[in-house]
Amino acid sequence: MLTDSTGAILRAACAAAGLRTDGAVVLNRSENVIYKLPGGIVARVARAGQQAAARREVEVARWLESVGMPAVRVIPDIEQPIVVDERAVTFWVELPPHRHGTPTEVAGALRKLHALTPPGDLDLGTLDPFVRLDDRIERATTMSADDRAWMRGHLAELKQRWTRLPDGLPWCVVHGDAWVGNVVATEAGEIILLDLERTSIGPPEWDTVHTAIKFKTLSQISAQDYQSFCDVYGHDVTAWTGYELLRDLREFRMTTMAAQTAVTIPADRAQADHRIACLQGKLGPRPWSGWRPVPPQ
Incomplete structure (x- = not known):
């Protein structure tokens, strides 16, 4: 039933589009x-x-x-x-029935995307790795005052480091949020990109660093899986001098996402606090354990 405020917005939009909402x-x-x-x-x-x-x-x-x-x-x-x-x-x-993409499937999709010629009649804009981060920190009401101050300071440091991003692969069309939940495989074997709101022109390493994090930071995929990803894509982002900066940025975004969901999903507060503690170095060096998806999947 569409009983909350978002449901009311959906009903109004569907009425304008001539679509049904029964059973939504x-x-x-x-x-x-x-x-x-x-x-x-x-x-x-x-x-x-x-x-x-x-x-x-x-x-x-x-x-x-x-x-x-x-x-x-x-x-x-x-x-x-x-x-x-x-x-x-x-x-x-x-979408038809599907699952998250494997590292090699993600690599193949990104290689194909990154090879596209940018559209001449559509301004994709330039990648902004800091979009909404200040807002997420401000809205994270479950975050302690000390943690909020630390997050603001760390964000300022990341912004300064971004101005010194070293040269890497030629900038191209990037997905912008290429984690495995946004690259899915159908039962027919088609690999499909989802969630295109961050698609822009930027460093291709921004798309490949998330899989590196799954290996190097979180130990969620094996060394063999990561090597297969690099072989299919044709490049290992961890060998680039800009890797640590993009890694730190992506980890920070993942942490602010958990802080954001914790506001409306109390069960996610422990996850948000855990991620902040990892960034602060309180739980030792990478790889870190205990990171789980948010919202619950």
């Missing part, structure tokens, strides 16, 4: 609220103030479809996004 169910609540609608449609309700990002994500999806890059598809013939109370709602084709 929530699939996920994190940066966005994702609903499954009748007729094989998925609706995405963004946070307030994200109209431009939602519009660009729709445009990116249409561009990727036009060049044959497997990615989530928008519902055609609907002017998107539909904005209700400053919240953008977009409508997508429901």
